[in-house]
Amino acid sequence: MKLMEILKPTFWKVFSVLVVIVGLVSTFLRFSQGLGATTNLHDQVPWGLWIGFDFIGVGLAAAGFTIAATVHVFNIHKYEAFVRPAILTAFLSYSVVVCLLIVDLGRPDHFWHPLVMWNIHSVMFEITWCLICYTTVLLLEFAPVVLEKFNLHKPIKYLKMISIPVVILGVLFSTLHQSSFGSLYLIVPGKLHPLWYSSLLPVHFYISCIASGLAMIIFESFIIARAFSKEDGFNNTGLKMNLLTGASYVVLIALIGGFLLKAYDFIANGKLGYLFVASTETYLFYLEIILGTFIPIALLSQKKFREDKKWLYLISIAVICGLILNRLNVSITGLVASSGINYFPSFDEISITMMLVVLAISAFRFIAKYFTVFIDEESHSERNEHTEKAEIVNAREVLNS
Amino acid sequence: MRKGNGILFDVTLCVGCGSCYEACKEANNLPETNKDFLKDHLSDNTFTVVEQYGDLFTRKNCMHCDDPACASVCLVGAIKKSETGAVIYDAEKCIGCRYCMQACPYKMPRYEWGKALPSIRKCSLCDTRVKEGKLPACYEACPTEATLYGNLEELIVIAKKRMKENPDQYFDKIYGLEEAGGTHVLVLSPVPFEQLGFVPNVPKEAMPEFTMRAMEKIPSVVSIGGVFLGGMYWLTKRKNELAKEKNTNNGN
Numbered sequence: 277m278k279l280m281e282i283l284k285p286t287f288w289k290v291f292s293v294l295v296v297i298v299g300l301v302s303t304f305l306r307f308s309q310g311l312g313a314t315t316n317l318h319d320q321v322p323w324g325l326w327i328g329f330d331f332i333g334v335g336l337a338a339a340g341f342t343i344a345a346t347v348h349v350f351n352i353h354k355y356e357a358f359v360r361p362a363i364l365t366a367f368l369s370y371s372v373v374v375c376l377l378i379v380d381l382g383r384p385d386h387f388w389h390p391l392v393m394w395n396i397h398s399v400m401f402e403i404t405w406c407l408i409c410y411t412t413v414l415l416l417e418f419a420p421v422v423l424e425k426f427n428l429h430k431p432i433k434y435l436k437m438i439s440i441p442v443v444i445l446g447v448l449f450s451t452l453h454q455s456s457f458g459s460l461y462l463i464v465p466g467k468l469h470p471l472w473y474s475s476l477l478p479v480h481f482y483i484s485c486i487a488s489g490l491a492m493i494i495f496e497s498f499i500i501a502r503a504f505s506k507e508d509g510f511n512n513t514g515l516k517m518n519l520l521t522g523a524s525y526v527v528l529i530a531l532i533g534g535f536l537l538k539a540y541d542f543i544a545n546g547k548l549g550y551l552f553v554a555s556t557e558t559y560l561f562y563l564e565i566i567l568g569t570f571i572p573i574a575l576l577s578q579k580k581f582r583e584d585k586k587w588l589y590l591i592s593i594a595v596i597c598g599l600i601l602n603r604l605n606v607s608i609t610g611l612v613a614s615s616g617i618n619y620f621p622s623f624d625e626i627s628i629t630m631m632l633v634v635l636a637i638s639a640f641r642f643i644a645k646y647f648t649v650f651i652d653e654e655s656h657s658e659r660n661e662h663t664e665k666a667e668i669v670n671a672r673e674v675l676n677s
Numbered sequence: 678m679r680k681g682n683g684i685l686f687d688v689t690l691c692v693g694c695g696s697c698y699e700a701c702k703e704a705n706n707l708p709e710t711n712k713d714f715l716k717d718h719l720s721d722n723t724f725t726v727v728e729q730y731g732d733l734f735t736r737k738n739c740m741h742c743d744d745p746a747c748a749s750v751c752l753v754g755a756i757k758k759s760e761t762g763a764v765i766y767d768a769e770k771c772i773g774c775r776y777c778m779q780a781c782p783y784k785m786p787r788y789e790w791g792k793a794l795p796s797i798r799k800c801s802l803c804d805t806r807v808k809e810g811k812l813p814a815c816y817e818a819c820p821t822e823a824t825l826y827g828n829l830e831e832l833i834v835i836a837k838k839r840m841k842e843n844p845d846q847y848f849d850k851i852y853g854l855e856e857a858g859g860t861h862v863l864v865l866s867p868v869p870f871e872q873l874g875f876v877p878n879v880p881k882e883a884m885p886e887f888t889m890r891a892m893e894k895i896p897s898v899v900s901i902g903g904v905f906l907g908g909m910y911w912l913t914k915r916k917n918e919l920a921k922e923k924n925t926n927n928g929n
Contacts, residue, residue, distance in 0.1 A: 312790025319720070319787050322778035349906050351913035382773020382788065382795045386753075389772050393753040399888055400776050401752035402895070444906045448899055455891075462887045463746050463780045465880055478891050615784075 299631020338489025340366025406453030568598010681762025683861030693734030700818030746884035763802030858883025
């Protein structure tokens with residue numbers, strides 16, 4: 277019965293199996309024939325879709341540190357229900373990023389070199405180390421979910437003991453490397469289009485990842501709620517509308533902050549003129565700003581949209597699209613003019629990327645289904661409170677006797 | 678005072694014979710890439726090219742920056758500034774991230790896209806030859822002394838002298854003197870450098886400075902951030918405890 281259920285073909289299963297098969301063939305070709313034969317990368321376009329996708333993956337994983345900080349550092353426990361989905365999302369995103377980085381490396385056989393060969397002046401060095409450390413942090417943060425499934429309570433106890441320092445380290449590593457992805461481009465003032473080049477790039481990257489990381493969690497909550505329930509999934513998944521509204525409020529603040537920073541950057545550096553130059557870059561810049569910043573700010577600043585399921589879902593998609601556009605604009609569009617080459621990713625570049633994304637989504641579905649990722653927030657915190665109350669009463673009794 | 682050697686290339690003296698191109702190919706064991714050297718471009722098998730702009734000819738090759746962007750961004754330190762003045766590359770260390778290609782303001786590093794295990798390729802200012810006591814192949818081959826090789830400070834003096842003696846003959850600028858904080862390849866030209874395909878508006882500052890301004894903030898971000906987060910944890914936890922205590926007291 278169960279086997280039959282797994283083998284039952286659905287659109288998603290057939291699609292993902294096909295994507296993975298094609299992706300594996302592309303991966304084989306990429307490693308056996310090299311980058312030139314399988315990608316559209318070029319001496320003038322050394323970075324392409326894979327690097328762009330790394331930026332997107334890391335940006336969308338940002339809820340992993342923002343939610344963990346909210347709950348564990350700032351002790352706002354009502355968002356507890358978001359912690360596990362956020363950490364799982366972050367962990368899977370980082371796994372995709374690491375795989376893509378290795379696929380992109382010209383010498384994947386040398387991937388371990390940064391561990392022993394150091395150049396501390398390189399932003400890439402900082403990013404590599406933060407990636408390694410933060411992925412470890414995510415593993416530690418998510419380990420309890422796996423351990424409790426197999427009833428291994430002892431290691432969970434040890435993990436709990438170090439959990440606060442681990443969360444704080446995670447926030448610091450994330451802050452550093454989310455912004456560092458922007459710092460990567462500080463050294464190309466002459467190449468990156470002025471619409472995107474700014475000495476504030478690291479700050480832009482940091483603020484935008486906070487907004488879109490949370491948007492990603494809102495988006496996921498809706499998707500999961502729809503997948504796991506027939507009627508109103510919010511009860512089943514333990515997610516409450518008031519939490520999503522609360523998160524969307526933070527998205528609004530981050531978007532406004534990001535916009536103000538951008539406005540300051542344009543005025544202070546005299547870049548306003550570029551907004552009126554008719555070019556592909558300008559159009560893509562407007563698309564990014566209008567879709568990812570203006571529309572979400574306009575809608576989220578009204579309470580009725582923040583509290584409306586359908587609108588919140590659509591707004592979260594807009595914010596995510598804004599981040600995707602921004603990162604692709606910085607890593608690809610903004611560099612086209614100076615390279616003089618019109619880069620478009622090759623079939624193999626796209627198929628390997630799609631394979632990794634499909635694998636990550638499948639892993640998310642699998643883990644969300646068989647592990648306790650979406651906990652019923654209310655019963656959980658109630659239970660906690662009950663046990664705490666009981667403990668206090670016990671302690672008093674002991675003291676009294 | 679800039680240390681090490683460099684190249685002074687004078688466009689007014691270049692006759693476009695291609696001797697430097699051929700000598701470079703030979704010295705570096707590079708295969709033929711184009712029958713007509715004037716139509717060739719820099720690639721993994723061409724480290725220097727001769728380009729024609731009307732009656733003028735100019736060379737293009739790695740500029741060997743004083744404080745190279747490529748070396749500062751390389752996370753494993755595969756690119757280094759040699760004591761000879763050359764910017765040199767160690768394929769044994771390279772992991773192939775290609776950040777050097779992205780960072781170079783002159784877009785000089787090339788990649789062996791056709792190979793399964795590729796390396797970065799570019800002019801090394803014949804670093805190994807110079808260390809063996811020999812001279813760069815392009816300099817040796819040049820019949821008109823359009824390419825000079827030697828101590829960089831001396832080359833700057835020669836360049837300035839030429840410009841002073843024949844101000845009508847030269848455009849009033851030594852390309853490479855200030856570009857990207859100064860390079861070890863200096864170029865003299867009778868026309869503005871954009872007209873010869875040289876990258877215009879390269880910042881006067883050394884490129885690594887742009888990154889350093891952000892990187893130097895890391896220690897304070899980490900220390901202030903760490904203290905802030907630790908403090909917030911302690912404060913909010915205490916606040917919650919007090920609130921809870923109050924609740925239970927009221928309950929009793």
